[in-house]
Amino acid sequence: MHFSSDVPLSLKAVLYIPKNHTEQYGFSQEKGEVSLYSKKILIKKDCKEVLLPHFLRFVKGVVDC
16 A cells, blocks of 8 residues: 655655464564654654554554655
């Protein structure tokens, strides 16, 4: 999924939702793999607590603002 926004700041995201996940019945916690970039410079890798809620921890991708 590709997402782009211009209001109030320019935000672009490429997110991937895998078909299968490795988490079994909620017992093994999967780490979020969404990285935050600013003008193509890495700000924080695995920025799970800010960008996505906990129940979307299986989503992978990058966000550039």
